[in-house]
Amino acid sequence: MAATLPPPRLLPSGDSAITVEFSRNIDDAANRRVLALDRELAAEPIAGITETVPTYRSLLVHYDPVQIDFEKLGEKILALAQRPVPATTRTRRWRIPVVYGGEHGIDLEDVAKSLGTTPDDIVARHVAGDYRVAMIGFTPGWSYLSGLADFLHMPRRQNPRLLTPAGTISIGGVQTGVQCLAGPSGWHLLGRTAVRTYQLHRDPIFLLEPGDNVTFTPVDAKTFAEQDRAAASGEFIAEQIAS
Amino acid sequence: MSKLVIASIGPASSVQDGGRPGAQRYGLVPSGAMDRLALAAANTLVGNEPFTAAVEIGPFGAKFTARGGAVRIALAGAPRIADIAGRAVAPDTSATLADGETLTLGFARGGSFSYLAIEGGIMGEPMFGSLAVNARAGLGSPYPRPLQAGDELQTKAASGAPERRIELPAATDAPIRVVWGPQDDEFADETKKLFVDSEWKISATSDRMGYRLEGPVLKHLHGHNIVSDGTVNGSLQVPGMGQPIVLMPDRGTSGGYPKIATVISADLGRLAQIPAGRGFRFRAVSMAEAQAEARKFAEMLRALPDRLRAVESVDLNIEALHDANVAGHAVNAVDAGTWHAVADVAGPD
Numbered sequence: 089m090a091a092t093l094p095p096p097r098l099l100p101s102g103d104s105a106i107t108v109e110f111s112r113n114i115d116d117a118a119n120r121r122v123l124a125l126d127r128e129l130a131a132e133p134i135a136g137i138t139e140t141v142p143t144y145r146s147l148l149v150h151y152d153p154v155q156i157d158f159e160k161l162g163e164k165i166l167a168l169a170q171r172p173v174p175a176t177t178r179t180r181r182w183r184i185p186v187v188y189g190g191e192h193g194i195d196l197e198d199v200a201k202s203l204g205t206t207p208d209d210i211v212a213r214h215v216a217g218d219y220r221v222a223m224i225g226f227t228p229g230w231s232y233l234s235g236l237a238d239f240l241h242m243p244r245r246q247n248p249r250l251l252t253p254a255g256t257i258s259i260g261g262v263q264t265g266v267q268c269l270a271g272p273s274g275w276h277l278l279g280r281t282a283v284r285t286y287q288l289h290r291d292p293i294f295l296l297e298p299g300d301n302v303t304f305t306p307v308d309a310k311t312f313a314e315q316d317r318a319a320a321s322g323e324f325i326a327e328q329i330a331s
Numbered sequence: 332m333s334k335l336v337i338a339s340i341g342p343a344s345s346v347q348d349g350g351r352p353g354a355q356r357y358g359l360v361p362s363g364a365m366d367r368l369a370l371a372a373a374n375t376l377v378g379n380e381p382f383t384a385a386v387e388i389g390p391f392g393a394k395f396t397a398r399g400g401a402v403r404i405a406l407a408g409a410p411r412i413a414d415i416a417g418r419a420v421a422p423d424t425s426a427t428l429a430d431g432e433t434l435t436l437g438f439a440r441g442g443s444f445s446y447l448a449i450e451g452g453i454m455g456e457p458m459f460g461s462l463a464v465n466a467r468a469g470l471g472s473p474y475p476r477p478l479q480a481g482d483e484l485q486t487k488a489a490s491g492a493p494e495r496r497i498e499l500p501a502a503t504d505a506p507i508r509v510v511w512g513p514q515d516d517e518f519a520d521e522t523k524k525l526f527v528d529s530e531w532k533i534s535a536t537s538d539r540m541g542y543r544l545e546g547p548v549l550k551h552l553h554g555h556n557i558v559s560d561g562t563v564n565g566s567l568q569v570p571g572m573g574q575p576i577v578l579m580p581d582r583g584t585s586g587g588y589p590k591i592a593t594v595i596s597a598d599l600g601r602l603a604q605i606p607a608g609r610g611f612r613f614r615a616v617s618m619a620e621a622q623a624e625a626r627k628f629a630e631m632l633r634a635l636p637d638r639l640r641a642v643e644s645v646d647l648n649i650e651a652l653h654d655a656n657v658a659g660h661a662v663n664a665v666d667a668g669t670w671h672a673v674a675d676v677a678g679p680d
Contacts (some may be wrong), residue, residue, distance in 0.1 A: 141561040
């Protein structure tokens with residue numbers, strides 16, 4: 089039998105949820121363990137668990153304390169969480185079209201300047217990335233991607249913007265993101281996609297899953313406008329290139 | 332088919348029910364009633380399932396007119412002066428509007444949110460099994476936004492069932508109970524002591540996403556940024572300025588500030604009802620005590636129908652109303668007037 093992995097920390101989040109923490113930092117190995125535990129709990133459900141929420145370095149497990157208490161659930165989770173992470177898991181891969189720069193990515197020029205390069209180089213580096221959905225959170229469909237090239241790591245803006253457009257593709261810290269709804273953001277805006285990661289009255293309502301792989305492909309403004317119209321009527325736009 | 336037409340209503344009023352859990356992994360928060368016990372009590376009074384959609388009414392008053400037939404309603408939660416065409420309606424009782432009659436509600440007294448349940452529920456199109464309004468996500472039915480004058484709530488005609496009152500546990504000013512964590516290790520022991528030893532007030536700039544607290548500054552041991560992780564209703568997150576925010580049912584599903592403690596589920600509704608500006612305290616309890624309270628709370632919700640009583644006479648209604656007015660701490664007009672939505676300027680973490 090393979091050696092067991094070090095145990096995660098079990099942090100109480102009130103009387104109806106446990107934060108199962110694998111690391112204090114953004115850490116690819118920790119995120120893989122989060123997603124692996126999430127899959128284990130889906131495959132072998134524990135009575136009383138109502139919902140699980142994967143994030144970068146922890147899995148939030150919501151449960152009903154009438155059905156199971158903190159101690160008992162904690163023991164069961166610890167047993168599952170120390171199983172070796174499967175080396176290969178089948179994941180979906182999406183190609184997401186992005187119109188970079190100009191009115192669609194108002195921070196592209198400034199990002200290039202502060203990193204000492206050209207906007208085209210920033211786009212090339214962003215497009216070259218092979219990303220994974222580390223978590224979805226904050227607002228519906230807001231997908232946080234890991235795998236951003238070190239060169240593009242940048243602190244967030246001092247002053248978050250109160251309103252950034254739907255479909256914004258941005259970078260912040262060590263991450264890049266696909267934002268679905270218009271809303272506040274302190275990240276640097278590189279471009280926009282017509283892809284709706286969250287759209288009511290479409291099947292599925294949520295396009296991306298934690299653990300999915302994502303690559304970006306540049307499109308011009310005219311293509312973006314056409315795709316945006318098609319997306320409004322329920323087309324995925326994002327292309328699934330492997331499963 | 333009967334309906335309630337909204338003649339007037341204040342901000343922070345929306346259709347809410349038990350919410351839509353299950354999609355937090357996609358960033359969709361469940362929403363749902365701020366005070367689940369009050370929602371369940373109002374629904375129980377009119378024979379509905381406890382978490383049927385009802386109108387959550389913020390601190391201001393409101394007026395509803397029955398059209399197309401009689402409508403049977405019940406009010407629970409924050410007490411307020413209420414009448415139907417001049418007939419007083421006591422808190423925690425059901426009443427019936429004849430076709431064309433108007434229900435008039437005053438300001439909340441001694442609380443923030445009241446629940447207007449309608450016999451037969453509100454007709455709408457559920458999304459993820461819920462009619463609850465989450466305006467940011469475009470969800471909620473019949474209107475995916477807070478209610479406004481002119482809105483219409485379709486329902487069934489009143490059954491003519493006898494009116495009821497419900498005997499709920501007496502209101503208490505006892506401290507709001509919390510369990511430490513998930514990130515209490517980001518704070519020194521003296522900071523944790525300061526948190527439970529101090530008086531706190533809810534800021535007027537609070538809303539269904541979060542209650543901002545005013546009190547002593549809570550200092551972080553290692554700065555105020557952590558890697559984003561999942562949130563729950565009642566998470567006490569401490570942003571950079573050191574004034575905690577209690578996350579409420581419209582919270583973001585993840586957040587990047589340390590969470591010193593979490594309000595126990597049995598006390599969430601009580602916290603939601605504390606009016607802006609009134610002092611209150613927190614008390615830390617063990618996980619065992621918190622979970623025992625959660626089980627007691629679930630049992631109380633289950634057994635709400637056993638608390639129904641016949642309404643003996645109109646005199647009793649007036650007496651109950653009088654008691655509520657004397658016992659309640661009135662929200663003054665300034666407090667209610669400054670209650671407004673707060674933009675979440677933090678953005679994604």
